[in-house]
Amino acid sequence: MCATCGCGKGEVRIEAGAAGPGRDHAHEHDHHHEHSHDHDHDHGPEDGESRIIQLEQDILSKNNAYAAANRARFNAAGILALNLVSSPGSGKTTLLVKTIELLKGELPVAVIEGDQQTSNDADRIRATGVPAIQINTGKGCHLDAHMVGHAADRLEPAPGSVVFIENVGNLVCPAAFDLGEAHRVVVLSVTEGEDKPLKYPDMVASSQLMLISKIDLLPHIDFDVAALVANARKINPGIKVLKVSARTGEGMETWANFIRGARGLALTGREDLAAQG
């Protein structure tokens, strides 16, 4: 479905309704893009005069335009959008569920979930009582700004809310696609290698915050947190780092404070929305 990148052509599905528990009647969403090209062209070497056209067009310009539109829409509504990226299995969804438990009741939260298949993650989020919508990218390896715009249309996050976008578990491709988020947060768990930032530098370079997750496992494994941080800062000297355990709750209050602070910035100009929970 996505005209931006074409990835998973015809296989991208976004759940129909935004919804909370009880409103999740998903049905297929299909729309067709016209293909106006002609298949009957001549392949001979001498067919007409060739010319050179200077284009100088960014290949991702379309995605970037959608991202700018998303960002403008979030800004206008005082919405803080966070793009969570990581490899599969870093514990993003568990972290989100625990984060929602900390913030729920204090400020409005909504979630856009990206996965190749299943609505398992959106179901887990909806079980906490906050609205969530699942994007299935089909064969695609990342979310793009066009999909996120459509998902936001259906999710209709409340003005002044925090929208978490959980990207497809992949440390490579999502790095290239701006979704219109205020901050990109990369999650690395302590069961991964300390050299991951060096192996996957693009993601670390494009993130503003690194969450080191599953730190409750540190006593049981050989993992050098300082080495991980040093490697991340070789790539991105300005990256902020927080250590968290969704399981024990360690560090979670600091992470919640980061979100509260960032939301404060997102509310600039929309201070009228600050009080609602």
Place this chain on the structure above:
Amino acid sequence: MHEMSICLSVVQALQEQAKVHSYTRVKAVWLEIGPLAGVEPESLLFCFDAVAQGTLAEGAKLEIVHTPLVAWCMTCSKNVNLGNRFDGCPECQGRELQITGGNELRIKSMEVD
């Protein structure tokens, strides 16, 4: 991994430009790709032929122009070439670097009929 979708974006851009510049066939495309663009030129070349099939770019030659990784070193106050994103300044070894070139992922030009 997303080189296939990058190729689709390129072909789509070529189709859109066909209306603007009135051409029916693309013979060659030049892409500018920097080392920080996050795409593998080899796999772009691999995907492009498949993606271009049945379009006005079928059989077009894809030429990749590699751009250098350049950063402004705040200590040396000049532009320096880097080998890798995590390299320090080659002259002062400092890390106060601002990347100024190397993110390019751009259709530079094309040869059309």
